[in-house]
Amino acid sequence: MKVLVTVKEVAEVEDDFEIEGTEIGPQYLNYDLNEWDDYAVEEGVQVGENVDDAEVVAVTIGPERSEETIRMALAKGADRAVRVWDEALEDVDLLDVGAKVRLLEAVVEEEDPDLVLSGVQAGDDAFGATGVALADAIDFEWAAVVNHLGLDVDEGVAHVHRELEGGVDEVTDVETPAVLTIQTGINEPRYASLRGIRQAQSKEIAPKDLSDLGLSAEDIESDLRLTDMYEPETESDATYFEGGPEETAGQLADLLRDTGVAE
Amino acid sequence: MTDVLAVAEHRRGDLRDVSFEVITAGRELADEAGGDLHLAVVGGDVDGFAERLNREGVDRIHTVDEGEEFNHDVYAQALTQLCDEVDAGYVLTPNSVNGLDYAPAVSNALGLPIVTDVIELDAGGDGLVATREMYGSKVETTTELDADRAVITVRGAEWPPTEGSGDAEVSAFDADIDESAVRSTVTGFQEAGGGDVDISEADVLVSVGRGIEEEENIGLVRDLANALDATLSASRPIVDNDWLPKNRQVGQSGKVVTPDVYIAIGISGAVQHVAGMKGSDTIVAINTDPNAPIFDLADYGIVDDLFDVMPALIEEFE
Structure with a gap:
């Protein structure tokens, strides 16, 4: 049984930031493991x-910088890692779903997993489409937005819940091999233990470039181009309470009394 | 001239609102691209659905009578074939949990690019320009498509639903479903949450989000709820962390609430959360980030550290 977990290092943006062209200034970005992938790693480790x-x-x-993040997945219990990167990827500002699928498809061919887990989406570009598109490309069955997984290895079935809108779960049986996109809240991601962190130092992170994967620069050509980035117009017409905490709390308390919420 | 194929969505016998929104988005796109708007409805009571979906601006409705409920394998196969059949350039689906369960497979099967969670579309120029958010709604981006065909998923509530009745030609599409490739089975539905409290019935909600930082700080918000005789609710991260049970969750995947007063504490106001509380009469927001989207919605705001404001607020009512 082999489980492949796709993980992504994503940038979180500080409250105050500036946009430079079609990017956010690098000084305002803090890199971390994508939130959804943290749950996917935990599910894979379980x-x-x-x-x-x-x-x-x-x-x-991801680039070399992302080794720090992928080592976090190793510290939490993944056995080894593969990092796909190539000089040709450095100039791509938006890697579209198709290009990601072609890269991951090549990794799947090498690894031959029984189960692929990915996060529902990435916190940065938030396409939420790579897992299902990958499943179709590698002819695996799939399920998107999974918030419960019971795996029956002997029967070759994943019993999953898919989190639909409005507090309703769809209960579905999915034949394996399968790609499941994992929703936050499915489990409680562990913190890496000191022992785990130490062990992760000696676990393999295999670098793969395009030629290692039998691909060429053509395969990562994206059909989407980011042409503009801007801060959304704020439409706030809120009445702001000003002053220190005591003053603002006092004004809010008056409002709540006036509206009959409090006495 | 490019035709558009929009896809309706239904669940447990009912059409979902997004179906009428993709008609609006689809009509706009078809007008700009100079083509027809086709609408597909797959599974369930397709004839009854087709009647209700026959609204202004739809040129043709294609019914695919396969199964009762959503199955992504059936959807992916049927829509891939239908798109070829009608030679549509753009496939337009809701950016719903089910939309994201088949649209990427359709895009891969057809070899088309996919652009998801779109909030604005413009096909009036040379190609297609899609507006979408990135970094959790912190920025908006425009993305240009270097292709003349694509699969596009559109965010809910960004386009108004089409109301007027239409005169589309309705026809059954006989999809050739390969049953051996249908390798998943929906066995049922389960209401998440339940339990002792129904937050959708509450008049006053004190709602807590990620800004509360630690589980032990929830007590601070609980104290305020108690002091106001209000009901405690939460945004997704709080429930994901098991700090409050699922029946307290406000938002797209939780409950839709419409209280008289909604007090959002440390909630940034992500679109999924807003979908669940925008109908509140009066919205009060307390957040450190003046740019948090919750303030776009709020009637009253305090831009400050909740750990400074909350104790002072609780004291007011003691």
Whole structure:
């Protein structure tokens, strides 16, 4: 049993920031493991703990900087990692879903996993489409937005809940091999232990460039081009309470009394 | 001239509102691209659905009578075939949980680019320009498509629903479904949450978000709720962390609430949260970030650290 978990290092933006062209100024960005992927890693590690002879492999598309993030996945229990990067990727400002799928498809061909877990979406570009498009490309079954997973390895079935809108779960049986996109809240992601962090130092992160994967620069050509980035217009017509905490709290308390919420 | 194929959505016998929104978005796109608007409805009571979907601006409705509920394998196969059949340039679907369960597969099967969660579309120029958000609504971006065909998923509530009745030609599309490729089965539905409290019934909600930082700080918000005799609710991250149960969650995947007063504490106001509380009569927001989208909605705002404001506020009512 092999579980492949796709992870992405994403930038979180500080409250105050400036836009330079079609990018946010690098000084306003803090890099971290994508929130959804943290849950996908945990789910993969739990599958690994519950199934005999399971191997959990983390794969990322990212520059050398992202090794720090992928090592976090290793510290939490993934057995080894693959990092896809190439000089040709450095100039791409928006890697579209198709290009990501072609890269991951090549990794899947090499790794031959039984289960692929990805986060529902990435916190930066938020396409939310790579997992399902990948499933179609590698002819795996799939389920999007999974918030519960019960894996029956012998039967080859993943019993999943898909989190629909309005507080309703769809209960679905998915044949494996499958790609599942993992929703936040499915589990409680562990913190890396000191021992885990130490062990992660000696785990393999295999670098792969385009030629390693049998791909060429053509395969990462994106059909989408980012042409503008701007701060959304704020439409706030709120009445702001001004002053120190005591003053603002006092004004809000008056409002709540006036509207009959409080006495 | 490019035709548009929009896709309706239904669940447990009812059409979802987004179906009428994709008609609006689809008509606009078809007008700009100089083509027809086709609308597909797959599964369930397709004839009944087609009647209700026959609204202004729809040129043709295609019914695919396969199964009762949503199945992504059936949707992906049927829509891929239908798109070829009608030679549509743009496939337009809701950016819903189910939309994201088949649209990427359709894009891969057709070899088309996909652009998701779009809030604005412009096909009036040379190609297609899509507006979308990035970094959790902190910025908006325009994305140009270097292709003349694409799969596009549109965000809910960004386009108004089409109301007027139409005179579309309705026809059944006989999709050739490969059953051996249908490898998932929906076995049922489950209402998440439940329990002792129904937050959608509350007159006053004190709602807590990520800004509360730690589980032990929830007590601060609980104290305010108690002091105001209000009901405690939360945004998604609080429920994901198990700090409050699922029946307290406000938003797209939780409950839709419409209280007299909604007090948002440390909630940034992501679109999924706003979908669940924008109908509140009076909205009060307390947040450190003056640019937090919650202030676009708020009637009253305090831009300050909640850990300074909350104790002072609780004291007011003691």
